[in-house]
Amino acid sequence: MPYINTDRLTLVTFTVEMMKATLIGQNQLGKITDYKAADEYPLEDYKQLLSYKIDRFTQYPEENEWEGIIIHKKDNTIMGDMGFKGGPNEKGEMDLGYSIVPSYQGEGYATEMTIAMVNWGLQQQNVNKITASCSESNIPSIRVLEKTGFEQIRTEDKEIYWSI
Template structure:
């Protein structure tokens, strides 16, 4: 299994069976990955998002890493602390879209910045990737800061969101 190893984190893509476990019972996923069992349960919204990722992984078994959820585990606690989604294989323009979240107890420690720096480096190692995109709600200032720290630049906005990009 692919694992991106940073100073404090392990970041790993969920395959089809991992996503199925995650949707049915998050603790079973933690057990399967050898992580500390938490009280985490996916919300209905999260389950819906994970089901979309599962469908995309089923449709793209060879390149599933580009369509799945990547789990962020804090090494020191061997514990799930967040996730990053890569939402597509590079488009014709070389664009990839990401989304992310971190458990509230682990915010403001630069964990997401560390994880995104490593995962964007991995993505840019694919010669087809030219640009990584993300969006944030306009009022999510901490998320804006994370994206700025990894070098993303705001390039567009709509009524709810700012859109960010990082070029190779």
């Protein structure tokens, strides 16, 4: 993933080296990047995935291009992460996932990031659809997906599936 710039955000590839530093601690991540990490970064759910992602991207480095961090330009702060889970599947679909720390939520950043990622993703070779999913109870994510043009495909086990 190239650096993707929006009005308020920069989206940057989250390298294996950066992931390893994140597991050590926020200060370590700041030492190897030009960015500071928000106090709440990474969220616990994402932190639990990092060891798996490190192993996966070490074994399949080409998949790492689909994983990124969200930088707040004004603060130069890592405020979240996003990515397409493994790149396009055999149908040309990529599944978007993201998280933003609480102190940066409610300001439209997820919407801004989603628009940028969808635009970039749909320009990639062999990609013709972007999908996403969220819990029925995750009202902020539902609003983001609706505002960015996603359509509900189905609901299953309290999870809503979307595509654009």
